[in-house]
Amino acid sequence: MNMDAARQAFVEEVAELLQSMEDALFALESSPDDTESLNAVFRAMHTIKGTGGVFGYTPIVNFTHEIESVMEEVRSGREPMTEQLVGILFECRDHTGNLVEAIVANDSDENLDLDPELLKAGQQLVDKLIARNTGGTGGASAAPADAQAAAADNDSNQPKYLPVASDAWIIGLDFGPDAFRNGMDPLSFLRYLASLGTIVDVATIPIWPHNHDDFDPESCYLSFRISFRSDADKKTIADVFNFAEDDCNIRILAPESAQEKYLELLQRLPDDHITRIGEMLVEVGALTPQELSRALNSQEVTTDLDTEEDAATKKRRLGEILVEQGSVKPALMEQAVKTQEAARKRLDENRFIRVDAERLGHLINLVGELVTSSAAIRVMVERAGIEDMNEVVDGVDYLVEEIRDNALQLRMVPIGDSLSRFRRVVRDSSKELGKQIDLVITGGETELDKTLIEKITDPLTHLIRNAIDHAIETPEERQRIGKPTTGTVLCNAFHDSGHIVIEIKDDGAGLDADRIRAKAEAKGLVKSEDVLSHEETLRLIFEPGLSTKDTASNLSGRGVGMDVVRRNIEALRGSVELESERGQGTKVTIILPLTLAIIDGFLVGAGQEQYVIPLSQVSECVEVNPTDTSNRNGEHYVNLRGEVLPFIRLTELFRSYNDENKSSRESLVVVRFGHHKLGLVVDTLLGELQTVIKPLGSLFENLQGVAGATILGTGDIALILDVSELATIGQTHRRASSQYDYASPQ
Amino acid sequence: MAEATATTTTATSLTEISEDSAQYLTFSVVHERLAMSINAVQEIIETPKITQVPMTPAYIRGVINLRGNVVPVVDLGARLNRGALALSKRSCIVLVEVKSQHNSHVLGMLVDEVKNILEIPRDDVKPAPEFGSEIRTDFIEAMGRVNDVFVIILAIDNVLSIQELATLKAITERVNPDGPNVGK
Incomplete structure (x- = not known):
């Protein structure tokens, strides 16, 4: 694997881990003893430390190590989890993120020159951790020295996991009575053993028969306890006694240092290697296959009836047997069981496959081409008039449509993950401002194109910050006006006819229309004689440079926010609406298309060109007489079943007349967007069409009313209309001559 | 066809590239011969169906389907303030790679006729x-002096400046307010 890809994977993994750590910290805030969450925090730090070590990112290893050791203390119950500690851990989490970002960004493989400020910040955090930790156990207070030593030397923390020979293996050999008779010579084993290392000490324990008369000089009554120093692994040592297997009870206990190594290995065991507990232990070398089969044999003897219910308890029994047998230390077995459980849990998560977003993008592009090609085939078949082909083409069309929907589905992710990150924003900034704010998230399971989610995060953050900073009052103020002291910011997402709607609602002060008006006039955005509706006035906050807050705060209020929000959302072919009641709160509604790639469209002809209207916005098509829609004193509305419907004649707006085949009949396509309805008068209706959206590129980024282009089966290009922008254009075109608003669907 | 001429010329003159001269593509716009550096030219195609983009100034002729990609076409006549070009059999689209601040774009440039590729010595x-x-x-x-006649070599990055074109305002009219109205 190429290093950049590996690093990228590391960054992604870290991001995920930090996210889960944050979630866990939130949980710890309310219930400090939640073991699951404590473990999650520990796991996140531990894994980042481990992976960081693989890359040789010493600063990450050092920093996360500190947190890990503190968490270990808490996890084992030696220390309580306090609110203060959660607070520090939040900071530590952020610092870890910063560290990883900084390190990966300027990773020149050998030279890790980090901003000293960053390292200092890290040290301060560590000091904080230590400070609150004084009087704790020795392990934690010894840690900083450890870390400094590690910082001084890149590799000093490496050998910690390697087996150190100062500790000795303990080998127990209990020879059976028939050992001599079968030609065994205990001494020869010891001699051979000595070739693998140093025998430190041998204790010979004779097990004499109770009755002296039973003593048989040909029987073996000897047991040995050998203290043995060697770098060989367990399997090699066990092989020494291979021949003695049948006549000797062999126990090999690894030295302490090796135990640590096994623990480490167990924790790092890749998921697909985790199967049965015995096999795991063999894999890391803590257990020899012989020991395992012996344990399994004795297990078969003890549990004759292995029913389904027993299967669950069977594992534990194997563990018990292994410990009893003296092959594995209890601590090691505990870790093995833990690793196994964790792996089982992860196995569930493994139903998901991590796929490079670029590959998915490529797939979706290809599907787009496929849609276009199959449309081309249909055109060809129809042109050639081959009857038999129709059925086949229908079949292909159906399949292509299925493939399209499935491919697009691949990129859909629930919006909840990105919404829940706002909990942090709310927590931090409400603390900073001394406000009490609850963030309520609903509809987190609503799915949305991943690329859209990424692009919507910034505008959403901004809106939420606005709500916290401007809208929600201080607790005292809220109490004074009879509101609950804790303010609420509601974040809601749902699907609505091919669009996703995200609402950000607060119960704060609401927008002051008069003040907005005054500001806008001061900035020259509106003239004092202009008549604006309440809604139009509120929309002024989307104009550049308008902020109603007099002093810019840390969070918002510099007047560069809302226009950026609107621009970002409109760049995604979305729209944003605003409702606000003085003193009651504000609701911002963002409406976005579900995907950026392929939509169901409705093809119409106007003039010489063809246009696509997003099918989700088409509510009906009506045939109209040109006399009904012709310009009557500049009036642009028709009577649709008693309802006043404003309309736009595309040929008129686009100045593309087609005099040659001017049909006497026109059609009215009724489209809706948000709460509005609008008629589009077109020459011909050409039917539904799977529309692969091709961007028009930066040349047309200022073009209003056109959202993109698509390639038709004939190879021609049809432009995709942006209905809400068209409405705005139509309105400004007409404002001078006539004044009316859009018809309400009610 | 013009395209064929252009290709064969390229083939012969490619062998003669030297450091003392550079190659230029020449074409005509409203009877005037113009040139541009060959380096920016990606390919030259016959004019396919051009789809008009509404509510854009005349210099944006529309968009074409170039092997599945939507490529904007700039009417060089309108852009140089000589009025929108009338399509003929010889009309061609020169596809040019234009760099903007961050990335490069492919734009089509509608011309009346592609002439040939010239090698003009640096001194000329x-x-x-x-x-x-x-x-x-x-x-x-x-x-560029060619047979004692001067040919204008266009600064194509300025002519096709994405930033300026994207304002979608009729720039040419501002520069020459008394000039002919280039609307169709």
């Missing part, structure tokens, strides 16, 4: 005159 490339040309001075990179 003279700086653009300060005034005296109907074309905006920042559109002119240099003048």
Whole structure:
């Protein structure tokens, strides 16, 4: 694997881990003893430390190590989890993120020159951790020295996991009575053993028969306890006694240092290697296959009836047997069981496959081409008039449509993950401002194109910050006006006819229309004689440079926010609406298309060109007489079943007349967007069409009313209309001559 | 066809590239012969169906389908303030790679006819005159002398500046307010 890809994977993994750590910290805030969450925090730090070590990112290893050791203390119950500690851990989490970002960004493989400020910040955090930790156990207070030593030397923390020979293996050999008779010579084993290392000490324990008369000089009554120093692994040592297997009870206990190594290995065991507990232990070398089969044999003897219910308890029994047998230390077995459980849990998560977003993008592009090609085939078949082909083409069309929907589905992710990150924003900034704010998230399971989610995060953050900073009052103020002291910011997402709607609602002060008006006039955005509706006035906050807050705060209020929000959302072919009641709160509604790639469209002809209207916005098509829609004193509305419907004649707006085949009949396509309805008068209706959206590129980024282009089966290009922008254009075109608003669907 | 001429010329002249001269593609726009550096030219195609984009100035002729990609086409006649070009059998689209701040884009440039590829010695490339040309001075990179006639070498990055074109305002009219109205 190429290093950049590996690093990228590391960054992604870290991001995920930090996210889960944050979630866990939130949980710890309310219930400090939640073991699951404590473990999650520990796991996140531990894994980042481990992976960081693989890359040789010493600063990450050092920093996360500190947190890990503190968490270990808490996890084992030696220390309580306090609110203060959660607070520090939040900071530590952020610092870890910063560290990883900084390190990966300027990773020149050998030279890790980090901003000293960053390292200092890290040290301060560590000091904080230590400070609150004084009087704790020795392990934690010894840690900083450890870390400094590690910082001084890149590799000093490496050998910690390697087996150190100062500790000795303990080998127990209990020879059976028939050992001599079968030609065994205990001494020869010891001699051979000595070739693998140093025998430190041998204790010979004779097990004499109770009755002296039973003593048989040909029987073996000897047991040995050998203290043995060697770098060989367990399997090699066990092989020494291979021949003695049948006549000797062999126990090999690894030295302490090796135990640590096994623990480490167990924790790092890749998921697909985790199967049965015995096999795991063999894999890391803590257990020899012989020991395992012996344990399994004795297990078969003890549990004759292995029913389904027993299967669950069977594992534990194997563990018990292994410990009893003296092959594995209890601590090691505990870790093995833990690793196994964790792996089982992860196995569930493994139903998901991590796929490079670029590959998915490529797939979706290809599907787009496929849609276009199959449309081309249909055109060809129809042109050639081959009857038999129709059925086949229908079949292909159906399949292509299925493939399209499935491919697009691949990129859909629930919006909840990105919404829940706002909990942090709310927590931090409400603390900073001394406000009490609850963030309520609903509809987190609503799915949305991943690329859209990424692009919507910034505008959403901004809106939420606005709500916290401007809208929600201080607790005292809220109490004074009879509101609950804790303010609420509601974040809601749902699907609505091919669009996703995200609402950000607060119960704060609401927008002051008069003040907005005054500001806008001061900035020259509106003239004092202009008549604006309440809604139009509120929309002024989307104009550049308008902020109603007099002093810019840390969070918002510099007047560069809302226009950026609107621009970002409109760049995604979305729209944003605003409702606000003085003193009651504000609701911002963002409406976005579900995907950026392929939509169901409705093809119409106007003039010489063809246009696509997003099918989700088409509510009906009506045939109209040109006399009904012709310009009557500049009036642009028709009577649709008693309802006043404003309309736009595309040929008129686009100045593309087609005099040659001017049909006497026109059609009215009724489209809706948000709460509005609008008629589009077109020459011909050409039917539904799977529309692969091709961007028009930066040349047309200022073009209003056109959202993109698509390639038709004939190879021609049809432009995709942006209905809400068209409405705005139509309105400004007409404002001078006539004044009316859009018809309400009610 | 013009395309064929262009290709064969390329083939013969490619062998003669030297450091003392550079190659230029020449084409005609409203009976005037213009040139541009060959380096920016990606390919030359016959004019396919051009789809008009509404509510854009005349210099944006529309968009074409180039092997599945939507490529904008700039009407060089309108852009140089000589009126929108009328399509003929010889009309061609020169596909040009234009760099903007961050990335490069492919744009089509509608011309009346593609002539040939010229090799002009460095010594014969003279700086653009300060005034005296109907074309905006920042559109002119240099003048090339070919058989004692000067050919305008266009500064294509300025002529097809994405930033300027994207304002979708009729720039040419601002520069020459008394000029002919280029609307269709």
